[in-house]
Amino acid sequence: MSFFDSLFGEYGGDLAIDLGTANTLVSVRGQGIVLNEPSVVAIDKDAERVLAVGSDAKRMVGRTPGSITAVRPLKDGVIADFDVTEVMLRYFIEKARGSRHYPWSPRPRVVVCVPSGVTSVEKRAVFEATISAGARQAYLIEEPMAAAIGADLPIEDPTGSMVVDIGGGTTEVAVISMGGIVVSQSIRTAGDEFDQTILEHVRDAYNLSIGERTAEDIKIKVGSAAPLREELDVEVNGRDVINGLPKSVRIESEEIRRALDRPLDEVTKAVKDALDVTPPDLASDLMYYGILLTGGGGLLRGLDSRLRDETGVPVNVSPTALENVVNGCARVLDANALSGGFIQTAGK
Secondary structure: OOHHHHHHOOOOOOEEEEEOOOEEEEEEOOOEEEEEEEOOEEEEOOOOEEEEEOHHHHOOOOOOOOOEEEEOOEEOOEEOOHHHHHHHHHHHHHHHHOOOOOOOOOOOEEEEEEOOOOOHHHHHHHHHHHHHOOOOEEEEEEHHHHHHHHOOOOOOOOOOEEEEEEOOOOEEEEEEEOOEEEEEEEEOOOHHHHHHHHHHHHHHHHOEEOOHHHHHHHHHHHOEOOOOOOOOEEEEEEEEOOOOOEEEEEEEHHHHHHHOHHHHHHHHHHHHHHHHOOOHHHHHHHHHHOEEEEOHHHHOEOHHHHHHHHHOOOEEEOOOOOOHHHHHHHHHHHOOOOOOOOEEOOOO
């Protein structure tokens, strides 16, 4: 650590950021998670200005006039709109730091997670957006590694640990041993794809048009990956696509499960593909330690039992699934391990 970092690091309010397609979590060094908001920005196209970011912008999704658009600047885990991402990051960084930093204190060092399958160009975009948003230094860590650290897996031991991190835009599958990722699979099928599949099913089966927020609500309330002891149902309101009038239907968990079969099969295939190329000794470790499910998508009912049946490997759902990635980034900061092998800069 440089003299500058040792002198001002505490006051610089170093940050760990889980920059997700659906939600962004920010942890301040020494304080823990201080922010968890949707990765959404509301923009007035006519005035060319930002109206709201985060939770305030999320409330506008599907409810704005034509001149106002609520956009998600990240798609499939990577930056789709650089300028809007920079605005969003700047807002989250300033809000996380709040009034706790001094006017003369330096800008913070920031650790940001990225999907394991991104290109060097996509990594550079995240790095530059973070610097432009106000970071003094920016570091990148791959999501499955951050999730494993946050979940207290023995990543530095000579044993195999497998993480399946299902976020909003990507599903990350990784086998980790001796502080490195031995095998990884990254697919752009995750929570957002689940929502889109539900939206399309409701439209096709009931001639009912619903929004993304309603589709997500259905997934949370009745979505499942395996049969339930007691099947659930939910009342869904939307617009009839035939006559344009408001309409209400009741939907059961069994039909939502059938609708989710296709994206869930893709997730299962990614896990099987990773297991297929895992070295035999590490694969044998997985039979003992099992697979850890993390991320918001990992909380889908019955997903652990579905993967267990499909792979024959024990599967556990992390009790801190939503926070593992940002907590892993924060632990790297707390340990001042920014020169560790799992940390990257954009130039690498």
